Each structure stands twice: as C-alpha cells, then as structure tokens.
Amino acid sequence: MPQGGLTIYAVELENISKTFPGGVEANKNITLRIREGEVHGLLGENGAGKSTLMNILYGFLSKDTGRILIRGEEVELQSPQDAILRGVGMVHQHFKLIPPLTVTENVILGLEPVLKRLRAERLVETKHFSSLLPIDFRGAADRIRRIAEENGLHIDPDAKIQDISVGLQQRVEIIKTLYRNADIVILDEPTSVLTPQEVDDLFVTLEKFKEAGRTIILITHKLREPMVLADRISVLRDGELIGTVNKEDTSPEELARMMVGRPVVFRVEKGPANPGGVVLAIKDLTVQDKRGITAVRGINLEVKAGEILGIAGVEGNGQTELVEAIAGLLKSREGNILLNGKDITGLDPREVREAGVSHIPEDRHRRGLILGFTIAENSTLGRHHRAPFAMGPGRQVLDLSEADGITEALVDTYSIKVSDIHSLASTLSGGNQQKVIVARELSANPKLILAAQPTRGLDVGATEYIHNVLVSMRDEGAAILLVSAELDEIMSVSDRIAVIFDGQIVAVKEPEATTAEELGLLMAGHKQDQSSAEAVV
Amino acid sequence: MQTGDPMLELMGWLLKATLQMATPLVLTALGGMFSERTGVVNIGLEGMMLVGAFSAVAGTYYVGSPWLGLIIAVIAGGALAGAHAIVCVKFKGNHIVSGTGIILFGLGSTTLGLQVVWGKQGLSDSVERIPEVVIPQLRDVPMLGTAFGSLSPIIYFMFIITALSWYVLYRTPFGLRMRAAGEDPSTLDAAGVSVEWTRIVGVVLSGALAGLGGAYLSIGFENAFGKGMTAGKGFIALAALIFGNWTPIGCFLAGLFFGFVTGLQFIFPILIPELVTLTNLVKILPYALVIVALAGIRRSIPPKGIAVPYEKEVRV
Ligand SMILES: Nc1ncnc2c1ncn2[C@@H]1O[C@H](COP(=O)(O)OP(=O)(O)O)[C@@H](O)[C@H]1O
Ligand SMILES: [Mg+2]
Numbered sequence A: 001m002p003q004g005g006l007t008i009y010a011v012e013l014e015n016i017s018k019t020f021p022g023g024v025e026a027n028k029n030i031t032l033r034i035r036e037g038e039v040h041g042l043l044g045e046n047g048a049g050k051s052t053l054m055n056i057l058y059g060f061l062s063k064d065t066g067r068i069l070i071r072g073e074e075v076e077l078q079s080p081q082d083a084i085l086r087g088v089g090m091v092h093q094h095f096k097l098i099p100p101l102t103v104t105e106n107v108i109l110g111l112e113p114v115l116k117r118l119r120a121e122r123l124v125e126t127k128h129f130s131s132l133l134p135i136d137f138r139g140a141a142d143r144i145r146r147i148a149e150e151n152g153l154h155i156d157p158d159a160k161i162q163d164i165s166v167g168l169q170q171r172v173e174i175i176k177t178l179y180r181n182a183d184i185v186i187l188d189e190p191t192s193v194l195t196p197q198e199v200d201d202l203f204v205t206l207e208k209f210k211e212a213g214r215t216i217i218l219i220t221h222k223l224r225e226p227m228v229l230a231d232r233i234s235v236l237r238d239g240e241l242i243g244t245v246n247k248e249d250t251s252p253e254e255l256a257r258m259m260v261g262r263p264v265v266f267r268v269e270k271g272p273a274n275p276g277g278v279v280l281a282i283k284d285l286t287v288q289d290k291r292g293i294t295a296v297r298g299i300n301l302e303v304k305a306g307e308i309l310g311i312a313g314v315e316g317n318g319q320t321e322l323v324e325a326i327a328g329l330l331k332s333r334e335g336n337i338l339l340n341g342k343d344i345t346g347l348d349p350r351e352v353r354e355a356g357v358s359h360i361p362e363d364r365h366r367r368g369l370i371l372g373f374t375i376a377e378n379s380t381l382g383r384h385h386r387a388p389f390a391m392g393p394g395r396q397v398l399d400l401s402e403a404d405g406i407t408e409a410l411v412d413t414y415s416i417k418v419s420d421i422h423s424l425a426s427t428l429s430g431g432n433q434q435k436v437i438v439a440r441e442l443s444a445n446p447k448l449i450l451a452a453q454p455t456r457g458l459d460v461g462a463t464e465y466i467h468n469v470l471v472s473m474r475d476e477g478a479a480i481l482l483v484s485a486e487l488d489e490i491m492s493v494s495d496r497i498a499v500i501f502d503g504q505i506v507a508v509k510e511p512e513a514t515t516a517e518e519l520g521l522l523m524a525g526h527k528q529d530q531s532s533a534e535a536v537v
Numbered sequence B: 001m002q003t004g005d006p007m008l009e010l011m012g013w014l015l016k017a018t019l020q021m022a023t024p025l026v027l028t029a030l031g032g033m034f035s036e037r038t039g040v041v042n043i044g045l046e047g048m049m050l051v052g053a054f055s056a057v058a059g060t061y062y063v064g065s066p067w068l069g070l071i072i073a074v075i076a077g078g079a080l081a082g083a084h085a086i087v088c089v090k091f092k093g094n095h096i097v098s099g100t101g102i103i104l105f106g107l108g109s110t111t112l113g114l115q116v117v118w119g120k121q122g123l124s125d126s127v128e129r130i131p132e133v134v135i136p137q138l139r140d141v142p143m144l145g146t147a148f149g150s151l152s153p154i155i156y157f158m159f160i161i162t163a164l165s166w167y168v169l170y171r172t173p174f175g176l177r178m179r180a181a182g183e184d185p186s187t188l189d190a191a192g193v194s195v196e197w198t199r200i201v202g203v204v205l206s207g208a209l210a211g212l213g214g215a216y217l218s219i220g221f222e223n224a225f226g227k228g229m230t231a232g233k234g235f236i237a238l239a240a241l242i243f244g245n246w247t248p249i250g251c252f253l254a255g256l257f258f259g260f261v262t263g264l265q266f267i268f269p270i271l272i273p274e275l276v277t278l279t280n281l282v283k284i285l286p287y288a289l290v291i292v293a294l295a296g297i298r299r300s301i302p303p304k305g306i307a308v309p310y311e312k313e314v315r316v
Helices: A050-057 A080-084 A103-108 A128-132 A137-150 A166-179 A196-211 A224-229 A252-260 A319-327 A349-354 A364-368 A375-380 A400-413 A430-442 A460-475 A487-493 A516-523 A531-535 B006-037 B045-063 B066-090 B095-118 B144-148 B153-171 B173-183 B185-190 B195-221 B233-243 B248-271 B273-296
Strands: A009-019 A025-035 A039-044 A065-070 A073-075 A088-091 A184-188 A215-220 A232-237 A240-246 A278-288 A294-304 A308-312 A332-339 A357-360 A448-452 A479-484 A496-501 A504-509
Touching: A009 A050, A009 A215, A025 A050, A025 A065, A025 A215, A025 A232, A039 A050, A039 A224, A039 A252, A050 A088, A050 A184, A050 A215, A080 A088, A088 A166, A103 A137, A103 A166, A128 B173, A137 A166, A166 A184, A166 A196, A196 A215, A196 A224, A196 A516, A215 A224, A224 A252, A232 A252, A240 A252, A252 A460, A278 A319, A278 A479, A294 A319, A294 A332, A294 A479, A294 A504, A308 A460, A308 A487, A308 A516, A319 A332, A319 A349, A319 A357, A319 A448, A319 A479, A349 A357, A357 A430, A364 A430, A375 A400, A375 A430, A400 A430, A430 A460, A448 A460, A460 A479, A460 A487, A479 A487, A487 A516, A496 A516, A504 A516, B006 B045, B006 B144, B006 B153, B006 B173, B006 B195, B006 B233, B006 B248, B045 B066, B045 B095, B045 B195, B045 B233, B066 B095, B066 B195, B153 B173, B153 B195, B153 B248, B173 B185, B173 B195, B185 B195, B195 B233, B233 B248, B233 B273, B248 B273
Parallel strands: A025 A240, A039 A215, A039 A232, A088 A184, A184 A215, A308 A479, A308 A496, A357 A448, A448 A479
Antiparallel strands: A009 A025, A009 A065, A065 A073, A232 A240, A278 A294, A278 A332, A496 A504
16 A cells, blocks of 8 residues: 555565576566555466465575565565564465364464463464473364454364365465464465365455455466456566566456467367267266275266267366276276276276276376386386387387387377486476376377376466367367366366266256356256256266 | 282282383383374384483493483483484484484494493493382282382383373474474474474484383393393384374383283293293294284374475475
8 A cells, every 4th residue: 555655565575586406497586566455466377486486485495596575674584484473374285284183283383372371362482391381272272263253264173184175174274374363365376276166255255354454465377366356466487577467457368478478279279079989888886985985976977989078076076086997996886887888897907908998197196107217118107018018928028129219209299398208207397297198198099088187287388288189089089088177178178068076977068058157056066956857978 | 928819919910010011112112102203213212222221220330329320311312312313304314224223323332331331241230220119008918019019110100201292292382293293294394393303302202212211121120231131122112103003092002012911921831831841932922912913903094294304395
C-alpha cells in the first residue's frame, strides 16, 4: 500500500542467483519485489526455478549471490527459523508433514509450547533445557482449533496425517503457517493436488488472508490461477525473471508467451477417432491396494482399437490400482481382464507385456526407470531377455552393441536430449527421462498402452510432444488408456472420458458434451441424476 | 534364609536372574532407540558397552568410588558415540562401516587397557562393586525375598530410565524433534530445527546408555572387567530394539523377554539333570529363541529416514 508516495515492500529479492551442486543454474540474477498486502502470482513452467527462489526466501536453501530484504530490513537467513521468526511461512509443493504424527505434532514442530502456564499462546523458541519440559498438547490443540475455526479450515487436531486426505493435509500446512503468525505466506503449487471444488475453497481462504492484510505469494504453472486471484504476476523462465505485470494489463495469452517463449496452442491437434474392435475389456474388476483396502470396486470398462479413453479422477480413487492390475503388478480379487478376447487376468507383468501391453507408469522413478542404470540399459528393460537384446544359448547373454544401436535410434526418433546413451538415467531432466520410458514402451508395438500421468511434472514442450505421440499411436490403431489428474489433459487428449471416484466409474462422457465443472463435480463424488445408468461403458 | 518350597525359591531366583540379565539389554536397547529414532543406525552398541564396562572398572580403580566409576562409564560411552555421530552426521559416513569401527575399537581399546592399567591379559583386578539395595523386610518372604531382597540399584535405574525415555520421546519438544529427524529430516529442517544437532544428541545419548549397560555388567553384576565380557549383548540389545519396534516400552518388554530366556539357561540343568553334560547346547538356547522370536515377529516398522544422511540441498 502506498504511504506518502512510497511503496512498502514486504519482500525484496535483489540479484538472487543460485546454482545447484550438479551445475543447474536454477536462478539467474533475479530481482523481485513483493508489495505489502498483495497477492503476487509467480508463474513459470516446471523447472523454471520458482520453488528454488521461494525456498531461498524461506531460508531453506542458500543463495549464491544477492540480497534479501524483509520489510525493508536486510536479512541473512541461516535457517528457516530466521524466516519464520520474521513472519514468513511456506506451504511446500511436496508437503512437509510427517505421516505417522498427529496434526498437532506436525503443526507445533519446531515451536512447541511447553508448560501449561504458557497455554500455547505465546510463541517462544524452546531451546536447550526448556525442550525437555512437557509439551502443552492440550493448549496447542485448542489454539489449532481456534485458528481453524476463524479461517474456516476445519480439522481434527488429533488425527494422524497418514489418515487424512491430501486436501486436509494442505489445510494442516496452511494452519502451520498461521500458527506461526506468518503474514507473508508462500504457497508452492497449492492447487496441483486439489479437485476444482477444493481449489475454489482454497481461493476463498486466500481471499480471507488478503482481507486480513496478509501478503501472499502464489506459485503456479497454471495460467488460470493467478488471473483469478493475483494483483500482480511475475513470470520466470529458465531461471530468469521475464517480467512482472499487473493483472489488469495482461491476458492468458500474453502470460503463456512469457512463460514458454513462444505462442502456445492450448488444444491438442487431432482428428476424429476411428475406433475399431474392443482391445481391452474389463469385467467387474475388484482390486485391493497394498494395505489390503479395496481400491477398485467392480469396474467395467472397454477400450477400442484406435481410441483414447481418459480416466479422470482425483488421485487416490483407485486409478493407480486399476492400471497396476491390468499391467499384472497387482493381483485382482475378482473380475476379468480381457485383451483382444483373451483372458490375461492374473498373468505376471512379463506375460502381460508379451501379450501386447505397454505401460507408462505414473511413478517414473519407482516403476519406470532404474536411475543408476544407463540410458541404453534402461531402454532394454523388459525386453532384455529376448532377441535382439539377448543372444547366445538360451538367450542368457546381453547383446550390448545391439542395444546401443537400438537406443541410438530411439534417442533420434523421440528427440531425447542426451549427451551420451551411456550416461546414467539420473542425469536426465524429468522430461527426457519420461521420453526414454515412452520411447521404450511404444517401440514394442503395443496393442494396448497404459499411460498413467504421462506428462506429470513436464514442461509444455515435452507435454505437447507426448500428447502428439499418443495421438499418432491411436491413429495407427493402438488402444490407449490415459489416466491423468490434469483435467485439461483429459479433456483435450481423450476421445471418451470415464470419471473414477472411490474405486468406481461414476460416469462416461464425450469431451465435447461436458465441461470441466461437471467433471469436477463428478470427481468429487457428486452423484448425477440420470446418467448413473450409463456408468457401464 | 529359611528353606521354603524349593519350586517357589527357584521361581524367585529366575525372576531375579531375568532382571539381572535384562538390565544391560534394556538400557542398551533404549540407547539404540535414541540413536535410531533420530535416523542414525547404531550397530556399535556392543563396542560402547565394552568401553562402558571397562571405564567403570578403571574409573573405580583409580578414583576409588564405584559411583564415580559409573559416571565415568556413561561419559566414556557417550564420547565413543560422539565419534560415531560425527562420522555419520557431520561427514555423512556410512553408518554400518562406522558402527563396525566402533565395535572393533571397543574390543581393541579395552584389551589394550587391561594390559596398560593392570598388566593383565584376560581379567582385571577386582574393584568395589556398586552396593546392592537391600530390603530387609523382604528377606524372609518366600520367592519375593529371593527375587527382590537384594538388587543392584542399576536395576531400579533401568525402570526409571524406561519411563523417562517414554516421557522424553513422546511428551517433550526434544522427543518430537528426534522422532521427526528419524522420519523425515527435511521436514524438521523446514520447521527451523537443526537436523544435525538433533541427531548428534540422539547418538550421544545412545552411547551414554550403552555405557551404563556395560557398567552394570562390570561393577553392578561382577566386580571386574574381563576381556570381551559383553559377549554379544550389544547385538542382542539391537535385536531387542527391533523386536520392540523402536519404542521405549517395546525395548523394555523385549529386553525382559530376552533376559528371561537367558535366565532359563541356568534353570534347565537344575530341572532336567540330563542336560548338565550338554551345557554348551543349553547356552545356545536363548540365542536360538531370539532368532525364532525375530522371525515370528509381526512386521516392525523402522523410522523412515534411518541410515539416510541428510543433505540440505540434495534432492531426494
Ligand atoms: N536440490 C536440487 N539439486 C539439483 N538441482 C535441483 C534441485 N532442486 C531443483 N533443481 C533444478 O533446478 C531447476 C529449478 O527447479 P525448481 O525451482 O524446483 O523449479 P520449479 O519450482 O519452477 O518447477 C530445475 O532444473 C531442477 O531440476
Ligand atoms: Mg516447484
């Protein structure tokens, strides 16, 4: 707010640079000023350096050069404690919560109130011997309850983090900043884990924060969000600050251009689908997850040759288990999975693969790649036991030169940026890692492609590329099951959309005949009046 | 002492043997818990016990008071653990390698110490023991008299320390931070607490308790130091820690159970005289039972961040 012609800044970052030990220049000479009481959008593609910059402001990462001023005072942040005590709070992209601990324990960690006398009202650092005094759990829980009520963020302070939904976990993170009396609140990609309705709730909360005079920094890679909420928007690209604009003076198109460096097409270019016979048929499939909880409850689905069926749903509603059951990674409890009429239920992953199923797994580090293997080795995984990768009696010996040749060809066709096919997969960027998986999986000439969150964490370029590859595989007659948490992706790539909620398919829609709002409601479990009858695909 | 029912006497005696055998295990397991709950694997407990056992006797020998010897043992165990902490936490060394070094150092340094202090190879000179707590009123009660009539105060400490450990771990800011350091150090760091410091204190505490456990062996139960006198008790304590699922009550119960099984080894030949000739076989029994117990255990869940060095800027 201007005072006597002077703008008061909550935060001033001056000439911040940061290079990570691996050599990545995440921030290049960034100067960014955040006004007191504004909502400031920080926009940029994945990998642009947004999280790095804000973690520096939070004292969680060190900077190489530059100055930080908080309310005009220059600060040297040695640890997050220094930032916390100056009123800076941060909700991290990957929540900083400890699953086996309770909400209260997570909220008070680092600023635990001791002794009943203090009644958890005053925040004091507990150091040395005072950290051996009894924690005032009751007082802390009361304070959390009060903060929750004042801000419309209802929560049970005694619940364990591992037992509550992701949406609630985010509330805990927000409460954590309020508990610490933060008046400069950084939210790092807060909407990426929420349903559209939860996003609306979050925005209502943030409006309240703004009315209360708090300064908010909202990090996002989605164009829509800062346009709704922010007063000013700064765009980062490749570690550089491209510019800061007022919301009134800009448009989504301009922001997109700033973000990517070129005009962006928002829809995937594809012709109409030309569906053939049924490739994948799922009948009454029931699957339990690793903990023995039923995650898929009697799903019926069909995917035809030459079509992309998109599964829309909030993460954790059974889509992981559905895909893993088809891929043979999880055993189903009931029901059948048919591939071209042949029963593949209960086959092991290798047999499923050999039957013509390719799998782009949702967790590329756990299921898709061995990070400590080279790109060439990763490209042969899953087919390493057959010609042309294996040779000799009983195919017991790897033919490494053959593998190299094939990998070179894949790297070429899929334009994967690698310095050398013998470097480790861990040295690639997320986008190129994903391309290695896609190349390997699609080069097997699959009849069915399971694509689970295939573009998660990728920049616009890589995302576009993968969408185009999927569409061209479809046009060549492959059946594709696409699972994604991004509604935009589902709506622009799919030929049909099935909505999954609580382990069941609750609706099937044509992308032209539905809206993001309708799908959002279905994903959140709101029943539909008439269409529940057509829930069987 | 009157001779009562011999069966009752035997049970009283087994009770006492259980407590005696369990005390060093429980103390050391609790120590291991403090280290591992903060995220540092501690297979070096055996070495820390040995150093504790030796320093207790050497301290008593020089200073003349077993109580001071006990304090010296706790400090020596803590100091050795401090070395482990610095290697693992400060220099991000491998916990198993460092722990192995601690074991070998414990064995080597105490053997050398025997030579230097007493000029002996196997057994030190005798020193004064920590006097036992005698409850005269219990003397003549059958069974209870045998079991509790005269016990080392360290056995009572063991109960108190179990309760204290529970209090510290679950009721204090420091305990919360220790649990956080072992589960997810990055979250603790983001909360503004030093992960390194929390872990170092946890590890030093483990050495202090293992030192106390060792001291019980040398100046609580015996009155001298013998070469390698811990005879694997540090490892059994480690097993008790895992068996007890890294919790204070669990360590306590598992330690008592292992102590009981060890006590049985003395009882069997009395009950079944044919076994007398097979003493070596009987001695294996508790260890065999430990393996059976560990194999049959419900899945125990170690702290998530265990054995992972925490480096601020490194992506996980
Ligand atoms: N701890 C780290 N070590 C090495 N490189 C990192 C680390 N964290 C982030 N990076 C790299 O720095 C760049 C910026 O990352 P980040 O700030 O997370 O981007 P954003 O939040 O905008 O998606 C990326 O190229 C990323 O791979
Ligand atoms: Mg980020």
